[in-house]
Amino acid sequence: MGVTRTEIFTQEQNELAQMMKALAHPARIAIIQQLLKSQSCICGDLVDEIGLAQATISQHLRELKAVGIIKGTIEGTSVCYCIDEEVWKHYNKTFGSLFNSLPIVGKSCC
Amino acid sequence: MGVTRTEIFTQEQNELAQMMKALAHPARIAIIQQLLKSQSCICGDLVDEIGLAQATISQHLRELKAVGIIKGTIEGTSVCYCIDEEVWKHYNKTFGSLFNSLPIVGKSCC
DNA sequence: AATATTAATCGTAATATTACGATATATAAA
DNA sequence: TTTATATATCGTAATATTACGATTAATATT
Numbered sequence: 665m666g667v668t669r670t671e672i673f674t675q676e677q678n679e680l681a682q683m684m685k686a687l688a689h690p691a692r693i694a695i696i697q698q699l700l701k702s703q704s705c706i707c708g709d710l711v712d713e714i715g716l717a718q719a720t721i722s723q724h725l726r727e728l729k730a731v732g733i734i735k736g737t738i739e740g741t742s743v744c745y746c747i748d749e750e751v752w753k754h755y756n757k758t759f760g761s762l763f764n765s766l767p768i769v770g771k772s773c774c
Numbered sequence: 775m776g777v778t779r780t781e782i783f784t785q786e787q788n789e790l791a792q793m794m795k796a797l798a799h800p801a802r803i804a805i806i807q808q809l810l811k812s813q814s815c816i817c818g819d820l821v822d823e824i825g826l827a828q829a830t831i832s833q834h835l836r837e838l839k840a841v842g843i844i845k846g847t848i849e850g851t852s853v854c855y856c857i858d859e860e861v862w863k864h865y866n867k868t869f870g871s872l873f874n875s876l877p878i879v880g881k882s883c884c
Numbered sequence: 885a886a887t888a889t890t891a892a893t894c895g896t897a898a899t900a901t902t903a904c905g906a907t908a909t910a911t912a913a914a
Numbered sequence: 915t916t917t918a919t920a921t922a923t924c925g926t927a928a929t930a931t932t933a934c935g936a937t938t939a940a941t942a943t944t
Contacts, residue, residue: 665933666898672825673800677807681800688795689902690783693872697787700875707921715782717904722922724902737884741911741920746884747876756873762803763866765810766857773813774847774856775903776928799932817891827934832892834932851890851941 680762683755686731691716691724699734699747707736707743790872793865796841801826801834809844809857817846817853 670678687693694714698705711721725745728734732751736743780788797803804824808815821831835855838844842861846853 665896666900666931668799668899668932669826670800673804677800677803680803681798684794684803685798688791688798689778690780690787690791691902693787693790693794694783696872697875708919711921716779716902718921719905719923720903723904726922735884738911738921741918743921744884749876752873752876756876759869759873762806763862763869765807766859766862766866773854774845775926776901776930778902778929801932818889821891826932828891829893829935830933833934836892846891848891848941851888853891 680758682731683758686728686733689724691721692728695721695724695728695745696733696747699745703746705745706739707745710745790868792841793868796838796843799834801831802838805831805834805838805855806843806857809855813856815855816849817855820855 673681687696691714695710698710698713707721707725708718710725711718714721716724725734725736729736732748733755734745735748736745738744783791797806801824805820808820808823817831817835818828820835821828824831826834835844835846839846842858843865844855845858846855848854
């Protein structure tokens with residue numbers, strides 16, 4: 665027990681859930697907001713601005729990287745992170761198609 | 775260790791993360807999609823359509839109810855669930871404001 | 885009243901996530 | 915080359931999530 669049964673769901677359902685999960689932590693939201701605001705950001709600055717340990721931020725960055733939403737480039741001894749705009753647009757579109765599928769108002773039973 | 779440090783984040787960041795988390799499971803996505811499609815749904819039908827145990831579906835329904843995204847009304851011995859349209863719109867708006875805050879393309883560093 | 889049906893809750897095992905100190909790695913500076 | 919700086923990874927403890935059988939609660943049917 666305890667393991668999510670992805671095999672019984674559609675690819676779309678699993679993908680949507682995975683997208684949501686990637687953003688389902690305030691630290692990762694904070695990272696994304698920072699990158700949206702400043703276009704790019706040195707990893708160390710994120711550690712300073714968000715009050716979590718360096719190892720923890722690094723772990724969250726890895727999760728965001730794993731779903732492709734951010735990418736990082738090495739700049740000397742530091743790493744500059746930014747949002748992958750193509751992936752971000754894909755997220756936006758996918759989320760939009762979920763939310764905009766609510767039909768005409770006032771038909772629900774309860 | 776192991777407990778999310780919500781106190782160091784803004785209310786907006788925590789709320790966004792909580793919203794995402796509510797939808798961060800394929801079973802809950804499937805439930806929402808079903809409710810979007812059929813306007814309303816008997817709990818038992820969800821159990822049949824999604825291949826998870828009744829107790830598990832009930833648990834997922836409770837999580838969706840906890841964030842207000844769905845509501846249920848008792849109909850005899852069964853319970854009819856549907857999406858709370860006001861809350862759904864709020865989600866749509868909040869997600870939209872996150873995704874649409876990506877500024878002009880082509881400015882990122884990496 | 886007795887029985888059937890439906891959904892919620894309880895208990896619990898398996899798994900996943902979160903956080904952080906310690907350590908490793910890799911480049912920069914002295 | 916030695917030392918400093920920045921980030922990733924390892925190891926691990928605490929906590930949270932997922933799934934399901936068993937039970938409970940509440941209404942419906944007989």
